[in-house]
Amino acid sequence: MSELRFDPIRRRWSIIATERRFRPHEFKRPTTDAPGDVGACPFEYGKEVATPGEIFAIAKGPRQPNGPGWQVRVVANKFPALRVEGELSREAVGMFDRVSGVGAHEVIVETPDHNRPMADMSAEEIALVFRAWRERLLDLRRDIRIRYVLIFKNHGREAGASLHHPHSQLIATPIIPTYLVEELNVAREHWAHKERCIFCDLIRQEQAFADRVALETEAFVLLEPFAASFPFETWLLPKDHCHDFALCSDQLLDNLARLVRDFLRRIRTLLDDPPYNFVLHTAPSPHPRPGQPRYWTTIEYDYHWHLEFIPRITHIAGFEWGSGFNINPTPPEEAARFLREVTVDEDR
C-alpha cells in the first residue's frame, strides 16, 4: 500500500507510491509528445471496458454505465497513487509522520474524441468538464477520511501527461497539501485582521492597476500574478467572493468555460501549443478535524477558489529547486499585454 510521509524539516508531504514502483533501469527519459495510437488509447470511445469501472459520466441521453453515449466520463486511475480501500492510520516513525495511502485517484476523460484538446472544444463541452469536477468534489467530500481533493490537468508530455487523449485528474488526500495550508493560513490571517478576503483585495487592486489583467468577463478576471514564477503563469479568479468551486452554478461554469476557451486559444497561438498544467485551488473538505472544529467553520470567509495555469516552456533548474523562487524572463505586465493583443486564428 502507498503511504504519505511528512518531512519535519521542509514541512512537506510526499506520496511514496509503491503501486507505481519503478526499479532504477525502468526510468524513462522524456520523449517528444505525439498524438499517440488511437487504437492503443485506454480512453477510446466504444471501448469503455478497457478502463477500470466508471465512477461518473455526463451523457446526452440514456445509456448503460461502461458503454458508449457519454460526453465526459470519470474512471479510477489504473495505477493509483492512493486508494479508497483500506484503513486510515496516522503514526509517528521516529521524528517523522506516516499516513496510510487512503484516498482516491481518478481520471476525468474530457471528450470522446482522442484528438480534441481543450482549446479545440466548444465552451459547452468545456463547461461539462467543469461540471464533472464539481460533481466529483461534492461526492468525494462525503468521505470523512478525505481532507482535500486536488483537481488538475496536464497537457503535453513535458507537463506530465502520459496519455494524449484529453483528460484531467483528481487526487483526494487524507491531508491538506502544504501549498493549500500556506494559502489558507495567509487568507485566514488577513481575514482575522481586516475582515476582508486577500484574494478580493488582489482582484480590486489589479483591476485598478489594470496592466496585469489580461482578460475579464462579467464573472471572472484572468490576470498575470505580480510575482509570477513562470512566463505566462496565469490565475483565473471569480469576481464574487466564493471559497468553494463546488458551489459554482451551471451559469458560472458556463462563463468560466467561455473564458478558458478564449484563453487557451490565445496561449496556443502565442506559445505554439505549449505543454501546460491547470490546477484548481479550492477550499478543503468541510469536515471538522478532531480538536479543531472551528478551523473549518469560518472557511467561507477566508478562502477564494481560483484556477492556476502554468505553461511548461522554461526549465526548472537547481536554483528553483533549492530556493523556492524562480527566475522569470517575462514580466507579467508584458505577458498580459501579449494575451490582450494576440489575434487568434479561428480556423486552426
Place this chain on the structure above:
Amino acid sequence: MSELRFDPIRRRWSIIATERRFRPHEFKRPTTDAPGDVGACPFEYGKEVATPGEIFAIAKGPRQPNGPGWQVRVVANKFPALRVEGELSREAVGMFDRVSGVGAHEVIVETPDHNRPMADMSAEEIALVFRAWRERLLDLRRDIRIRYVLIFKNHGREAGASLHHPHSQLIATPIIPTYLVEELNVAREHWAHKERCIFCDLIRQEQAFADRVALETEAFVLLEPFAASFPFETWLLPKDHCHDFALCSDQLLDNLARLVRDFLRRIRTLLDDPPYNFVLHTAPSPHPRPGQPRYWTTIEYDYHWHLEFIPRITHIAGFEWGSGFNINPTPPEEAARFLREVTVDEDR
C-alpha cells in the same frame, strides 16, 4: 534592471529578469542534450577572453588573469539574473513587495576539459570546485546588501544546463529564499525548545534506523530522506554540527569530494547518466538586519549546512505544482539499498 518580487499570498519571491527577457515566439522547447561544439563553448580553455572578466581562479602555478593555466575559474554570468551594480531599494507596490535586482550571478567553470563531467573528475579535482564555492561565499558575504548566496549545479539539459562544459553557478540575493527561511525557522524553533540541532537529530536517528543511509565516510553521511520528493533524491550532511559551508577545512572538503565522486559514479551506473541538480543549503550572510540583530547571532546553533541532490528522471506535473507535494514511485529505503549495492564500472 531586473527586480525581485514577493507574492503575499504564496509568500514566495520571483526574480523578474528583464535582462534575460524573451518574447513569446522565442521560447524554445527542451531539446536533447549533446556534447556540444567545443569550438563554440564560451568556457573553452585557452579562449578565456570569451567570458566576462574573471572573478576568481585556482591554478597550479603562477598565471595571468583571463589567460590559461587555471584548474577552476569563476566568471560573471553573461546573462545575469542579478547584478552587483546599482542601488538596493525595497518598496511596496500596492499589496506587493519589490526589491531592486542587486546581487550577483557567477559561473564556476569546474575544469578546463569540455568533456569531463564531475563523475569523471578525480576527488582532488572535485575538491577544488568546492574550494572555489567556499572562497566565493566568503568574498560575497562582505557585501552587506547580500543576504544569501545560493550555489547550485545543473547537469544535463533537462536539469536546466544550457551549456555542456562542466560548471556550477551561484546567485547572491538581497533576500533569503523562501525554502531557506522555512528550514531556518524549523531549525531555530527546534533549538529554542530542545537545545538540539534538528539535522543532528536526523543524522543520529537515520544512523540508528540504517535503512535510508546509503553511504557514509568518517565525516559525512549520505542518505535518502524519509519523505523524499523524487526517486533517488539524496542529502549529504556533515556529521559534526556546522551551520556554514564557508567554515569547511580543506581536509573536510577533500572528504566530501571523495564521497561525491563515489556517489555520482553510482548514480551514473544506476540511472544511466541522468540529468541532475546539486544545491548547497548553507547559513545566510551573517550581517545583522536593521531591527533584527539577534536573528543572526544565534545562527551557529540552529542551522546545519548540507547538499541536496535531485536526479531529474521523473516529470513534475500539475499535481506537484498545485500542492507542493510529490508522488515518488521509489521508496527511499529501496533507493538507499540500490546505491549501497551497485557495482560501479570503473573503466567507463
